[in-house]
Amino acid sequence: MILLVLLVVLAVVLLAAAVYATVQKDLLYAVLATGVVSLVLSVFFYLLQAPDVAITEAAIGIALTTIIFIITIRNTTRDEDKYSEDMINRFKTEEE
Amino acid sequence: MVVSPVHLIAAPLAAAFLIPLLNKLYRDAARVVPGIVFLYNLIVSIILVNRVFQSGPIVEIIAGWKPPFGINLLMTPFSAVLTLLVSFMAFVIWLYGFRFKRSLKGGVVMYYEILQMMMAAGSLGIILTGDLFNMFVFVEITGITAIALTAFYRDRDGAEAGFKYMLMGSLASVFLLLGILLIYTQTGSLNMAQIAGRMPAVATGVKITALIFLLISLGTEAEMFPLNGWAPDAYSQAPSPTSAAFAAVLGVAAIYALARVGFTLFDHGSLSAFLTVMGFLTMLFAEMAAIAQTNLKRMLAYSSMGQMGLAMIALGIGTEAALFGALFLIINHAVIKSLLFMSGSYFIYNLNDKRLSALNGIHKRLPYVSFLFSLAALAIVGFPPFSGFWSKFYILTAAGERRMLPLIIGILAVTVIEMTYYLRVIGRIYFAKEETEPASHKPSIQALVAMTSLAVLIIVLGLYPDLIAGYLHKASMFLLDKQTYIQTVLHLS
């Protein structure tokens, strides 16, 4: 019974993390939330008798994907609503 | 067993892994090696095509497990024709792009050559494989190479086009995965022949859902109407040899996948109407958008989409004559559209301007390239005596046999639009205000050989279509014959 509850809790955490990753404005937290999604997913895979997949997801999903997202955020912007470094949108002026 | 279909894929793979090493030893290795590989592929595919047409389909088992358990490569007459086409076009495009970015040294060119080579290899994989998930892997290979190539140039909006392509491609691959999984849950197999055999027993609801998912994903690759937003951007931003390869290599593979899924995996009758209507819409919207373009490559891109739409219509009609027309059209499209991209990009290269209005009087500067471009433009519109006429005529004939009057009228009305903008360009090239500035970038000898060989092919196929007609007839018959496909794969002696 506890395990079932565990599964339910995991599913809730999974979805919560996914939704958090979607709505969070601070992209760094959003990316970390996707890491959490991968983590929970990894546990899921383990519980579903797929240890191979669990290890892969753990290695790739949690570590590598998260880090490349973070690198990207460093190279772009961290705030979701602030698309550009400058407050003035430089895109328009650079046309042509 | 001297040569077998797997050579066609193993050779580029080995070469791709080898190129970074060789490039350290010899500076131009990255340029030369793909050519050797493509030449080898061309020879192998000629041998294999001969074998297929003389002694029936070739089934090659990978890893020693018979289908449906192992992955198998399959060379039916249908895929044999397309294999030969892709090998040939890949070689010609390599030849054309041999001196591509001569100024860039080292790594960058290497990346480009590897990606370009693997795009052809992935397309060959899609055409050859007999396994659904394997097809997904090859779709991903082509997808990734295509995206990277689209974003290759930094001074263009390549990254933007690449991002769009990536987004659409990712969605497509998600749906492809879902479709494959659904099929697997119902049939317990990933082998296309076995799936085809077991498909009739599958519940209709699931079958149709799987079909929808597969159609969405393959439709994205094949530039079906609402799914083709990536195409004009990708075509217009990619390096020119890549644009040519999009039409001549990727497009071929996409249409093949669509045909294979439509005719072998599923029952063609159920999606005949869908393919016809969507094909027509693709063609209509693409050509309507094309006529208003001001950018040469973008216009050609829309025109490509139009041709793919026509191919889809032919697949939708689905009679033997229509499939013959479709095959012929794919061949024509590959040859002619590549020639258009190749010659067109020399205009752009010389003018540093992609706009159509810049083309005025370009023939003074590049007479031979202009001639080739005009030839290809006339051919793709479907003027006799060029090869484009026969494919269009055959597809129309097939439609005529089914008494699809509105469809015929629709196709021809759209063709009028197509003709209008192509002839406008010809008018510009030859008759607009003249410029006298001499050519700054004459085409290299390799590019000239490549383009001329395509032009010769256009004329030869136009004057003597019977050269390939026998093969195409056999190929289209085989595509319609689902049972033989299943038997061939599953009951190996």
Next chain:
Amino acid sequence: MSNYQEIISQYRPLLEIIVYGSAVALILVGLYAVLVKKHLVKVVIGLSLIDSGVNLLFVGVGYVTNHTAPIFSPGYENAADRMVDPVPQALVLTAIVIGFAVTALALSLVIRLYRHHKTANVEQLNRLRW
């Protein structure tokens, strides 16, 4: 372990909702991000969420209640009929790696786009249109 297996077989329909449901929900949340969110990184996050969902779906489909992982550890050499379906797992391995490859490529595109266009807003990437 046995306790866990029993519970799972008992509550199979509920588990189906949990596993399939979270997989589908992941796909949908990811799609929502792809379709609505304007920041490029968010869009790519959405794509990776979709991938995760599909992977979960794969593994879920391969799962069989009360069956073990498809590994013939010593002493279980003849347990083939009590193992879960290994094929989807093998496919998922491939899919995860491919998904990572695509994500990496997408992120590199995002970096390039940001440099080129000075913005990470999807809506402003419309120099190529019509």
Next chain:
Amino acid sequence: MGIIYILGILIIGALAAFFVDDLNRKWTGPVAMLFGFGAAVALAVLPESRINLPVLGFTLHWEMDALARFFAWIVLGLSALALMYSVKYMEGRARQGYFYAAFLTSVAGMFGVTVSKDLLSFFIFWEIMTWTSFLVAIYNAYYGVETKGIKYIIFSAIGAYAMLTAMVLALGQYHSLEFGDLATAGAFRLTSGSWYIPVLLLLGFAVKAAVVPLHVWAPAVYPKTPMSFTTVFSGAMSKMGILGMLLILTGIFHSGRVGELAALRLSLGWLGGLTAAWATLQAIRQNDAKDLLAWSSVAQLGYIVTAVSTGTRLGLMAALYLTLLHAAFKGSLFMVAGAVEKQAGTTDFRKISGLIKRMPWTFLTALIAIISLAGIPPLGGFVGKWLLYESLISETHSYFLVILIFFASTSAFLYSYRFLFGLFLGQEEEEAKQVKEASWWMLIPMLALSMVSIATGMFPGLVFGPASRALESIGLPAGNWDMSILSNVWGNQTDVFTVGSTVGILFVLWALFITFKGKKNTRWLTTKEISTSGEIPAPEDNFTFQRGFFKPFERAVGRLYRWDMDAMWEDIGAALEAFFGFIRKIYTGNAQTYAMYVIVFVVLLILFRNYIF
């Protein structure tokens, strides 16, 4: 094999011209001319022959029978002369290799059309002829490519694709494309539910024959094309439409079933009549010789279409006769216009006039051609029109149509006069003083064509013989012609000759009388001497009476001029372009929108899957 030889000569000629131009521009024209004459000579020695070529499961069937020979003579003869004319006409122009290559290929296409005995090869040659002629047509159009040439090719394409539609439908229904098979299968029966097949075919031919309302391309393109090609364009290529109509209406529909086609024939006849009338009215108000001739061509084609539509022996005879005649006189008229253009730099009536002294031979040609065109005996035009009236009155009894045609051909006098007066008579402009007579390279073809007009007028049997054999070959029975003027004669003395020569001699006498009488009392003026009756002219007053030449006439029929079909088609084109521009906005360039399309598409498919799959 003879057909292949002729095609080969033309194609090789095209290639030769193309490459010779790179070597030495001077030789391009003569080389092309040699090949043109070579083809004509080959036709002269060519026996009846047939060829079957299997292509992709179809058989291309070419046969040189009497009908083919009749049209082939028009095509090759006129082309040879036009090529000769072209040598000097095109002298010093750029891209001659291109011009001659396209020219000769186009001639090859036309020749192919004449010998085709199945719809597929007919269509193939038709298309070859179309796109090559397009290439020639835009030769001059440095800035007008967007509208003029494109207009031509769009209309041609609509016509050609109408034919193609009909072809594939016919193929689906009758499983053959040979004219013979179709005829024996009783194909294209209007009552069989596939009435649209012949209608679509006729639509295709009507475009080439410039029938109202599909004529707009012709007046736009003819004047803009180099005149040496316009000669062929108007004289031979438009006749391919006539040939097609002839084949469909008479060759495939047996004459025995004339009644079945009554509606079709009637409407075609009326369209022809309307074309003639409308184009004549338009021709009258043109201020440029080339425009005038272009409209006049359309009008003449209208007569021929009407003649074809009768479907009777007499009517068809008139059609064939007029076809040949029109090729002759319109060919020479366009050559005249070209000569004037070449020598004087313009053909605008308001800018140039009074060339009679400077270009007497040209004037002579123009005079003969105009007389022939207007249908004044003793020249050929008269015979053709006579036959046409006769057939309309006595055989199909379409009296109202006769009235229309009569109105058109009477009005034709107005523009005929305008042409002659505008260019050659009238006051001599200062600017015209330096103009010299055209080169003999140009004059000889013109005079040769005039000879044709005269000879056929004097001896109509020269045409009746081949024409009658041609009609036999498409299934009309040979035999006595039960019309008085033709019943007993083939080539020698005819009633036509008697009537014609009487009237003609009287006319010539009258003309001489007028000339000599007028000579004494005429005071020659230049434009600068026009009296203003003491009034001081305002700057905007224009004294050149070339302007507003037919003002009263225009005032009389002014209402008719308000219909501008050209504007109508252009509006349609503009509306379509705007629509396309609107449609392409679906490609918004926004990646998310595209993704949205995907999802919407999936959802739609899922929701309606039961209906779609």
Next chain:
Amino acid sequence: MKRIFVVFLLLVLGLAVYRAFHKAPFGQNRIGDVERPQSVSAFYLKHSPETLHTANSVTAIVVNFRGFDTLGEVTVLFLAATGLASILYRRKEEEEATEKAHLPGRIQLPSSTLVRTGAKILFPLILMLGIYVFVHGHLTPGGGFQGGSIIATGFLLMFITYKRFNVNHNVLIWLESLSGLAFVLTGIYGLISYGSFLQNTGWTGRLNDLISGGLIPLIYIFIGIKVGTELTNVLDTLLHTKPRRHE
């Protein structure tokens, strides 16, 4: 408004997907079921221990039964690395310009001595773990991909901790190319000696031995090396793209 529309669309889509997969009920055995057609996995589960003597049947499938997929997959990764490099490559002059401009590079947290020492100790351990994982791929869960990614994680640790940590690119390229080539050559070896690409050797050892499964461990080692180097390459490329905040 758009969001509501999107949510509606997604709900319809989700419902359809769920309904379709509901037809493949969760947790039910589809292997060898009488009512359902024979799934291929039964064959795999039978032959993985019996013919290939590979304990981990997922590995058997990935490397042997569906080895062609894996070859493709490795290629995808390779191409992604190549594509990444081609997208993010920098021209020489650009590189110099950024160097000169003293850009505030990527945000470098000053890593403490503790972290650095820890990383130094951890790095070999992680590498060992990775190698262990792919060497034992045919016996225990894990394999080339997992091991390769673990190795890449180790390098990641070093990249993050040590600013100046640079891998030798030549070594990476050699390893990557050679391992990839070795994979293909193994396949060709099968083609030449057994007539089928990637075919396993006849000798496959004993189940649950370290050296068993014929070529499977070998191939998985190649895959491990290749994936490890490729991922390291990807990380390297990405990490060394410096942000260009001010131009």
